[in-house]
Amino acid sequence: MNQIELIGKINSIVFENDQDLFKIIDVELLNKLPDYDQENIRVTGNFGELQLGNSYKFKGELVVHPKFGPQFKATSYEQLMPHEEDSLTKYLSSEQFPGIGKKTAEKIVTELGTDVLDLLKENPRKIDRLDLTAKQKDSLLGGINKMDSLSEVVLKLSKFGIKKKVATAIYKSFHGEALDKIKSDPYSLISEISGYSFKTADEIGADLGIEPYDARRIKGAIFQILQNALGQDGDTFRTLTDLLTQAEELLSINEYDPIATALNELQKEGKVVVNGETAALQNIYQVEQDIAQELKRIVNTRPKTEQFTDKEINTAIKKAEKSLEISYDDTQKLAIKNAINNPVSILTGGPGTGKTTIINGIILCLQELAQIPSASIYSEDPPILLAAPTGRAAKRMSEITGITAKTVHRLLGLGIGENDDSELNELNGDILIVDEMSMVDMFLFRLLVKSIDSTRHIVFVGDQNQLPSVGAGNIFHDLIASKAFPTTQLNTIHRQGEDSSIIKLAHAINEDQDLAEKIIFEKTNNYSFISCKPNLVGPAIEQIVNYALKRGFKKDDIQVLGAMYNGTGGINHLNELIQEIINPAPASDQRRKELKAHNEVFHIGDRILQLQNNPEKDIYNGQIGRVIGIDEESNKECLIANFDGREIKFGSKDLLDITRAYAITVHKSQGSEFPLVILNLTMQNYMMLRRNFLYTAITRASKNLVMVGEKRAYEMALKTPGNNRHTGLTQKIQEILEISEVSSKELSDSETTAENTDLSKEKEEVLNSKEKILTPELIYSGKIDPMIGMENIKLK
Numbered sequence: 166m167n168q169i170e171l172i173g174k175i176n177s178i179v180f181e182n183d184q185d186l187f188k189i190i191d192v193e194l195l196n197k198l199p200d201y202d203q204e205n206i207r208v209t210g211n212f213g214e215l216q217l218g219n220s221y222k223f224k225g226e227l228v229v230h231p232k233f234g235p236q237f238k239a240t241s242y243e244q245l246m247p248h249e250e251d252s253l254t255k256y257l258s259s260e261q262f263p264g265i266g267k268k269t270a271e272k273i274v275t276e277l278g279t280d281v282l283d284l285l286k287e288n289p290r291k292i293d294r295l296d297l298t299a300k301q302k303d304s305l306l307g308g309i310n311k312m313d314s315l316s317e318v319v320l321k322l323s324k325f326g327i328k329k330k331v332a333t334a335i336y337k338s339f340h341g342e343a344l345d346k347i348k349s350d351p352y353s354l355i356s357e358i359s360g361y362s363f364k365t366a367d368e369i370g371a372d373l374g375i376e377p378y379d380a381r382r383i384k385g386a387i388f389q390i391l392q393n394a395l396g397q398d399g400d401t402f403r404t405l406t407d408l409l410t411q412a413e414e415l416l417s418i419n420e421y422d423p424i425a426t427a428l429n430e431l432q433k434e435g436k437v438v439v440n441g442e443t444a445a446l447q448n449i450y451q452v453e454q455d456i457a458q459e460l461k462r463i464v465n466t467r468p469k470t471e472q473f474t475d476k477e478i479n480t481a482i483k484k485a486e487k488s489l490e491i492s493y494d495d496t497q498k499l500a501i502k503n504a505i506n507n508p509v510s511i512l513t514g515g516p517g518t519g520k521t522t523i524i525n526g527i528i529l530c531l532q533e534l535a536q537i538p539s540a541s542i543y544s545e546d547p548p549i550l551l552a553a554p555t556g557r558a559a560k561r562m563s564e565i566t567g568i569t570a571k572t573v574h575r576l577l578g579l580g581i582g583e584n585d586d587s588e589l590n591e592l593n594g595d596i597l598i599v600d601e602m603s604m605v606d607m608f609l610f611r612l613l614v615k616s617i618d619s620t621r622h623i624v625f626v627g628d629q630n631q632l633p634s635v636g637a638g639n640i641f642h643d644l645i646a647s648k649a650f651p652t653t654q655l656n657t658i659h660r661q662g663e664d665s666s667i668i669k670l671a672h673a674i675n676e677d678q679d680l681a682e683k684i685i686f687e688k689t690n691n692y693s694f695i696s697c698k699p700n701l702v703g704p705a706i707e708q709i710v711n712y713a714l715k716r717g718f719k720k721d722d723i724q725v726l727g728a729m730y731n732g733t734g735g736i737n738h739l740n741e742l743i744q745e746i747i748n749p750a751p752a753s754d755q756r757r758k759e760l761k762a763h764n765e766v767f768h769i770g771d772r773i774l775q776l777q778n779n780p781e782k783d784i785y786n787g788q789i790g791r792v793i794g795i796d797e798e799s800n801k802e803c804l805i806a807n808f809d810g811r812e813i814k815f816g817s818k819d820l821l822d823i824t825r826a827y828a829i830t831v832h833k834s835q836g837s838e839f840p841l842v843i844l845n846l847t848m849q850n851y852m853m854l855r856r857n858f859l860y861t862a863i864t865r866a867s868k869n870l871v872m873v874g875e876k877r878a879y880e881m882a883l884k885t886p887g888n889n890r891h892t893g894l895t896q897k898i899q900e901i902l903e904i905s906e907v908s909s910k911e912l913s914d915s916e917t918t919a920e921n922t923d924l925s926k927e928k929e930e931v932l933n934s935k936e937k938i939l940t941p942e943l944i945y946s947g948k949i950d951p952m953i954g955m956e957n958i959k960l961k
Contacts, residue, residue: 171208171223171237172196172245175215179207181817186211186319186329192237195220198227201235210239213319214333219256220245246282253279262308264301272296273305285309307340318343325369331360348373352385355392356436356446363389363415377418383427386415387437391446395637400891401453401607402445445893449637452611456640457897459614460509460649464902467508467621473534478502481530488529491522500653501526504596504624505534507651511644512626514655515675516864517668520626521565522659524598527624528566535595542568548595550620552576554604556788556809558836562600572785573599573609577616579780591618601836602627602644606636607894625650630675631861632887635786635832639890647898666691667866674860674883681883685872692863692870694879699847702734703742705873709843710746720747721772724839725828726862728850734874736828737764739845743827744771758795760804762820767792767804774826774833775808779819784808787833789826831862842866846878854878857887 173192180189192208208223215221225239247253257270265273276295277284284291286309292302321344322332335358339346347354351369354361366385375382390411394400403411412424428444431437438450473481482501486492493501497519503510504527514520528549531537537548551570553559562570578590589612597617599605602625605613617623625644633639645652656676658668666689673681686694697705706725713723725743730736748770750759760767767773771792778785790813794805804815806823815823828845831853844862846854859882863870872879898904 168224168226168240169198170196171198171206171225171239172220173206173208173223174220175217176205177217178215178817186213186323188212188215190215192221192223198237201227203235206235206237207233208237208239210242211320211323212239212242213329216244216259216261220247246286248279250274250279253281257281257305262304264298264304269297269301282309310340322347325365325372327365328360331358334358335361350381351375352381352388355385356388377416378420378423380423380427380430383412383416383423384431386412387424387428387431387444388446390415391437391444391449394891395446395449398888398890399633399637399639401449401638401893402440402443402891404891405439405442405444408444440893443891443893449607450893452607453638453892453894453897454901456607456611456614456894457901459611459617460898461901463614463617463623464508464649471506472621473505475502477534478505478530481533482526484533485526485529489522489525493522493526494657494659496653496655496657497523497526500655501530503651503653504622505531508621509623509625509650511641511650511652512624512655513629513641513645513652515628515630515668516671517658517665518655519657519659520600520628520655523655524562524600524624524626525566527596527598528568531596531622537595546593550576550592550594550597551600552597553600553836554609554787555601555785555836558601558604560809561838570600573605573613574778574780574785575783577612579612589616592616593619594621596620596622596624598624598626600626602641603629603631604634604835605640606634607638607640607892608636610638610640628864630857631864632832632835632857633890638894639892640894642890643892643894643898646895647902647904649898649902649904667863667870671860671864674856674863678883682880685879685883686876691868692866692872694872694876696876697873698875699732699734699849702845702847702873703738706739706843706845707742707746709871709873710743713841714746718841722840723747723827723843724834724837724841724865725843725845726831726834726865727828727845728831728853728858730830732849734845734847734849736830737824739828740765740825744768744825747827748772760795760820762804762817765824767795767825769793769795772826773806773823774829775823776833777822779822782813782819783811784813787836789837831858831865834865835861838865838867840866840868841871842869843871843873846872846874846882848875848878848881850878851881854882855885855887856883858882 171192172195174195176191176193178188178190181187188210190208190212191205193205194203198206210223210225221242221244223237223239223242225237225241228236228238230236247256253274254267254270257265257273258267262270273281273295277291285306289306292306295302297305318336319329319332322335323329327335335343335347335354338357347369351366351373352363355363355366363385367382370379370382387408390408391403394403408428409421409424413419413421416424428437428439432439436447438445438447440450478501482493482498485501500510500512500523504512512520512523531549532539532542535548541547542549547569549568551559551562551566551568552573553562553570554573556572559570559572576590576592578588597620599613604627625641627641629642629645633642644650656672658665658672670681670684670692673684695705695709710723710725714720725739727734727736727739732738748768750766750768758769769792773790773792775784775786775788775790784790788808790806790808792804793807793812796803796805796814803817804820804823806813806815842862842865846859859879863872
C-alpha cells in the first residue's frame with residue numbers, strides 16, 4: 166500500500182462509534198491529493214479526541230467506497246500546531262487552555278511569536294519569559310502536552326480492549342502519566358475509573374507478568390467485589406464470609422490468608438472499612454455516616470417542644486376536612502399531627518390508602534397554624550417545599566396540591582457534577598415534603614439532608630413495599646427500620662370505585678399470599694390475565710394495543726412494562742412493534758424525517774425515555790419526553806425533544822442516553838401512573854420475578870391492567886420475597902441518634918398501624934373461570950379478544 170499524506174482542517178465529525186474509536190470526519194483539504202480535485206473529503210479511521218476547526222496531518226490511502234465514493238482511509242494522524250496569529254490566539258484561548266483568555270493569548274503570541282507552541286514543546290523552560298501566573302503556566306504547558314498524549318493514550322489503551330469512554334476517563338484522571346500508572350499497577354484503576362473492570366486489569370496484568378498472588382491483584386479483586394455489591398445488588402457492604410469466598414473464585418486461588426492480608430492493608434490505607442463481620446468501600450461507608458450525622462443535626466437543631474397544641478391542630482384538621490370535603494380517620498389525623506409536631510416524620514402506604522389526601526391536609530393545616538400567607542407559597546422562596554425524584558412524580562404532586570413541586574435534583578440546584586455538594590441550594594421554609602421516597606438512593610439522599618438548613622418540618626412519603634431505588638442503598642426502608650422518626654403506616658383502603666380491584670390485588674400481594682394467588686388470574690372490570698408463551702408475547706401485545714386504541718384509549722394512555730431489554734419479548738423488540746402501531750415510519754413520499762442511532766430509529770412524535778441523569782441539560786433518569794424535531798447541524802444530525810415543556814437538543818453522544826418509551830422497564834416506571842398498563846412477564850425474566858417487582862408493576866396502573874405472559878412467572882413473582890439489600894444506614898442512625906430501645910409509647914407514635922383491610926369477602930368470591938390461553942393460531946388469526954376480562958371498561 167502506497168501511503169500518501171493529507172493535511173486538512175476538521176469541519177465536522179460525521180459519525181463516531183462510542184464503543185470504539187472509529188470516526189468518519191469531514192475535512193477541508195489544505196494540500197492537493199493525487200487524482201482528487203474536490204475541496205473537502207471524508208476521512209475514516211480510529212481517532213482519539215479531535216478538535217473541530219484545528220488542522221491535522223493524516224497518513225493513509227485514497228479509497229473508493231461503493232456507496233459514498235472517494236474517501237481517505239487514515240492509518241495514523243497528528244495534530245498540527247497553528248501558526249497564523251489569529252488562529253493561534255483563538256486556539257490558546259480555547260477550552261484546552263483553561264484560565265487563558267483572549268488578551269492573555271494575544272500577549273503570549275506577541276512575546277514568543279507564532280512558533281510559541283513548537284518552542285514550548287521543545288523547551289518548556291521558555292515559559293518563564295512570559296508574565297503569567299503559575300496556574301496559567303501549568304495550563305499552557307498541560308494543554309500543549311495534551312494534544313499528543315490523549316490520542317496516544319486512547320489508542321494504546323484500545324489495544325488492551327479498553328473502550329474509548331473508559332480510556333478517555335483514564336486520561337482525564339492521569340493525563341500524560343496514564344500509561345505509566347497502568348504499567349505500574351493496572352489493578353489500581355478499578356477503584357478510580359468507572360467501567361474499568363478486574364477482567365480488563367487482569368488481562369493487562371498477565372501481559373505485564375503480574376503473579377496470581379500479587380497483592381496488587383488481590384486488592385483489585387476486593388475492590389471489584391465491593392463495587393459489584395454496590396452497582397449490581399445495591400448493597401453497601403459485603404459480609405467477610407461472602408467477600409472471601411467471592412475473592413477466591415474471582416482470583417482462582419484456594420487460600421484465604423493472602424486475601425485477608427490484602428484486606429487488612431486496604432483498611433490501613435483507609436480505602437476499605439472493616440466493621441465487625443462486614444467490609445465496605447470507605448467512601449460508601451462515609452456516605453451512610455454522613456446521612457446519619459445530618460439527620461442528627463436536623464433533629465437536634467429544631468425546637469424540643471411542640472410548636473402547636475393538640476387542640477389547635479385538631480381545629481386546623483377540621484377546617485382542612487371541610488375545605489377538602491373529606492373526613493380523616495384516626496390514623497390519617499395522627500399522620501398530620503406527626504408532620505406538624507416533629508422535625509422529621511415518615512408516611513408510608515400502598516395505593517388508595519390516602520397518602521395524597523394527607524399531604525394536602527398537612528399543607529392546609531400548616532398554612533392555618535403558622536399563618537402562612539397564600540401569596541408567599543408562590544414566591545421565589547416559598548415556605549412550603551415539595552419534591553419528588555422524577556419529573557412525572559413532581560408534576561403529579563403539583564397537580565394534587567396546586568403548589569409547584571420540583572424534582573429533587575432541581576430543588577437542590579445540582580449542576581454538571583451531580584454528586585458535588587459544594588454549591589447546594591439551602592432549603593429553608595416551614596416544611597419540606599418529599600414523595601416517592603422509595604426511589605431516592607443513598608447519594609441523592611445525602612445531598613438532600615445536607616442541604617436542609619432551617620426547614621422546620623420534613624416529611625418523607627412513599628410506599629415501602631415498592632422496589633428500592635435503582636441506585637445503591639435502601640433509604641426509605643432504613644429510615645423506617647431505624648425507629649428514629651415517627652412513622653405512620655397506612656393500610657386501610659379509602660379509594661373505592663372502578664379502579665379498586667387493582668388496589669385490592671396490590672394489597673393482597675403484600676398481605677395475603679393465598680388470596681393473591683387466587684384473584685390475580687380473575688376476570689375483573691379493571692384487570693385481566695392472558696396466558697401466552699414468550700414467542701407470542703409480541704403479537705399478543707400488538708393486538709392489545711390496537712384494540713385499546715379502537716376502544717378509545719389515547720396513545721399516551723397506554724404503557725407496556727417489562728423486566729428485560731433483550732429477547733423476543735424484551736423492551737427493545739416491543740418498542741419496535743408498538744412504534745409501528747402508534748407512530749409508524751413516514752411513507753417514502755413524505756418529507757418527515759427519522760433518525761437512526763445506536764440500533765434504534767426515532768421518528769418525530771415518538772415517546773422517549775431518558776436513561777441517565779444529565780444535570781447539564783436538567784433532565785434525569787426516568788423522565789419521559791417526546792421527539793418534536795430532527796435537525797441537521799454541521800452535517801451532523803441531532804434530535805430535539807420536549808421534556809415537561811422544555812426543548813432539549815440531543816447530539817450524537819447524547820443519543821446513547823435515550824430510548825423509545827412505548828415499552829419501559831418496571832424500574833423506570835416508578836413514580837408514574839398510566840391509565841392502561843400492559844405487563845409482560847415470562848420465565849425468561851426469572852431473576853426479576855419477585856413480589857415487590859410485581860407489586861410495583863401493577864400499581865403503575867391507575868385504571869386498567871392487562872397482564873400478559875406465563876402463569877407460572879406471575880406465580881413465581883407472588884411467592885418470591887424481594888431481595889433485602891445489605892445496608893448499614895439503619896444501624897448508623899440508631900448509633901448516632903442514640904436509638905437503643907423504643908419504648909411502648911414511642912412505638913405507638915412511630916409505628917401507627919390502621920386495621921388491616923378486610924379481604925375475606927374476596928376470598929369467598931374467587932371465580933372459577935378457565936384460564937384464557939393464547940395459541941399461535943388464535944394470535945395470528947386475530948379471533949381472540951385481547952381485552953379479555955375488560956369488557957366493562959368505562960373510558961373517561
